[in-house]
Amino acid sequence: MSAILSADDLNDFINPGVACIKPVETLPKQQPIEDGNPYEVTTEEKIQASQPPPPAQISLTDCLACSGCVTSAEAVLSHSEVLDTLDRHAEIKVAGDGSSVVGQDDGKIFVATVSPQTRASLAATYKVSEREAGHVINQLLSGPYGLRSGGIHGSGFNWVVDTNVMREVALVSAADEAQLALETPSDDLKRPVLTSACPGWICYAEKTHPYILPHLSKLKSPQALTGTLLKSVLSKKLGVRPDQIWHMAIMPCFDKKLEASRAELTSHTWHGQEGDAVRDVDCVITARELLMLAESRNISFPCLPRTPLPKHMRPAFPDPHINDFLFGRRSNKRFADKDTTNTVGTSGGYLHHILQTQQRRNPESSIRTQRGRNSDVVEYSLVSPNGEILFKAARYYGFRNIQNLVRKLRPARPSRMPGAASTAMRKGRARKPGGVEAGGGTDGQDYAYVEVMACPGGCTNGGGQIKIGDVLTLRQVGGTGVENGSTEQEILPMQREWLGLVDEAYWSAEDSGKEDEDVRGPDGDGDVDMHNGDDCGPHDDDNVIDGIDRRKVHQMLQHWSEITSVELDKLVCTTYRAVESNVGKNGGEASEVEKVSALAVAAGGGW
Structure with a gap:
């Protein structure tokens, strides 16, 4: 890297690309040549006189979640x-x-x-x-x-x-899902399980790395x-x-x-x-x-x-x-102390709750933390008293870090070297770089769960949050x-301090x-004994993890399914789809770029 360019100068958001252009299916119909003269030159006036094509319709479902x-x-x-x-x-x-x-x-x-x-x-x-x-x-x-x-x-x-x-429902369900992936991994839910609560990350996975989809949490x-x-x-x-x-x-x-x-x-x-x-x-x-x-x-x-x-x-x-x-x-x-808040993060605490749940299953274990190449990459290991790694997880925030993660999860390409395939079969499976094994290992050295968020710093740094440049005017x-009314002389912190x-x-x-x-019950006052955080019981209760009563969450979910007569999976889970674009690819009579170019010419412009 050049000494002039530092890592701080880089933008950690996706830049616009040609893939954001929605494929155009309809081209303006060419007017028939009246006299049948094959050598007649079609003028711009004749093209403009033809029926104009319908405008391209672009909705949020077509978005790549870039900065375009x-x-x-x-x-x-x-x-x-x-x-x-x-x-x-x-x-x-x-x-x-x-x-x-x-x-x-x-x-x-x-x-x-x-x-x-x-x-x-x-x-x-x-x-x-x-x-x-x-x-x-x-x-x-x-x-x-x-x-x-x-x-x-x-x-x-x-x-x-x-x-x-x-x-709370999402956290309890995520812990159950992570345990299911540990015990009975399948083609629909592979290790490591990746959080799916960040829509920018989901758009990126669906439209650029479809091999990631089996790893995404279904919640x-x-x-x-x-x-x-x-x-x-x-x-x-x-x-x-x-x-x-x-x-x-x-x-x-x-x-x-x-x-x-x-x-x-x-x-x-x-x-x-x-x-x-x-x-x-x-x-x-x-x-x-x-x-x-x-x-x-x-x-x-x-x-x-x-x-x-x-x-x-x-x-x-x-x-x-x-x-x-x-x-x-x-x-x-779970918000009690600074060490806890650092582990929970500002994006819901999925990883923290799952670690706490796994630690409850292994009472004598401890959690070790190792920072990655920057503050938005952190690895967590649940370690037994004899030093065995029982559960390994990580946090990846920001697209620069996410790109490193998806590279590690990319399926290994078969080697063209003679005898390479048989050697790989004899060894069982090839180990992926960076601590993630292809297909998910069983020795505890690969990630079982990864909390992924598109924004560096997590959700408090979302694009819709109030920026430091607007604060003085708003105050x-x-x-x-x-x-403590603000004045023009008020000195505002820099963006990083503002996020703090x-x-x-x-x-x-x-x-x-x-x-x-008062807590509103069916008659407008009194308590209803269904979910009351103050009555969750002591922390040594197996049902209470990270301040959340898992039993009462499961009771609520079952009650929800019963009163609506809808299966719980339909209420709580979702699906994903690989989105493929032919923009810029050759095929058929014309590529999508050529079609867009033709429309631009027909409208009196061009590239």
Whole structure:
């Protein structure tokens, strides 16, 4: 590497490429030659006079999750969609006990989910706690001074759900899946199991490295799980159609829009209704777009109350067990100390929870940590008292590191050297470089699980988070809404230090049971003994791992399946597909590049 170019100058995101061009199937039809003269020159006027071709349709499903045109345009797609939907449809009101609804046939039940990374970004921006940022978001979406104060119908959101709740489901299910891959690996689930909650990483795998797909976890992300839960239970319990439930997710990255647009994450997979499929997540916005949403309604976001919504504005969820699971008290015990937070990370803690689960299965074992070539690559080994490696896992964040990972997992090419194949067969299998064995080894030296995220630093560094360059302006807007008011002379930290403040806000989440004196049961007060984090029991209970009661999570999943009459796999799991593009490849009468070039010439341009 040149001494002038340092590693810090490199961009850790995918650059646009020719593969992002959607193949064009239709070319303008050539006009017949009237006089049959084969030597007549076709003029530009004759080409333009022909019937123009239909415009190429590019949607989020065609995106490669790169830093190109579609991804850059995503920032302007969503907050206006929220306002248009609220103004186009009256809100279907839900009774306080959640037992009935009142509304028009063309109305909708509006529900939202909020990620902790979004709350952390807003908390760092306005110098408040993560919990207070959550209250302000709830006030904007559901309170009397928020969206309900304006618009054509004065519509707002009936429920705002924390994605941390369904993340517990994802963590427990991921630990079960990792154990299944250890005990009975198959062609559908190979070792190492790779996380699938990051849609940018999934797009990259599907469209560039299809051999990775059997390694991907089959579990839905917390966003997708929440969407399926809300729409399946509400439609069943309240007797409304899935298309009458409008679900918005507030997430840290734009690529979550790609996830919401996937055909695999629709009502057809669990409802079976005829007609068009209904997306489990109708709209995704980010922290920055949330502020644009407030600004569009002339609402000062930092001036909204930082207190919980009044009790009468929080209807109970129709099912009491699901209600307690979504809104009951829970304890963030795994956030207790700095060493734990470093292991958990800011992307949900999949790897940490699986390590804790494996360590519970081997009580005398210990966890060893080894940093890789940079801070976004970390290896973890579960070691027995005699030094045997029982379980090996890793974390890979950022595309530069991901590319190294997928190279290690690439199937070995057969050698052309005479006798090489028979030698490989005698030795059993060839060992891949970097500690990952082809086909998954049994000696404990290969990875059994890898947590993969596209963004360096994890989800708190998502593309939709508030950037340091916008902080000073945002703090000045709203005046007294910001504690310790900001001035033009305020010195802001650099981007890296700013991410540290966001991470600090992310880990400042307190026990949500301290927020409210009441926990909403079926009659509006009291507790429902289904899932209560404060009653999880001591940590030596085999059911409680990493502060999560596995037994109660499994009970909730079984209850969910029973009340919806849908198999659990259809509710919790998803599928992936290899996406192949012929762009730039020779074949047929013309390559895709030639077709695009022909269209450009027909439109009066050219390359």
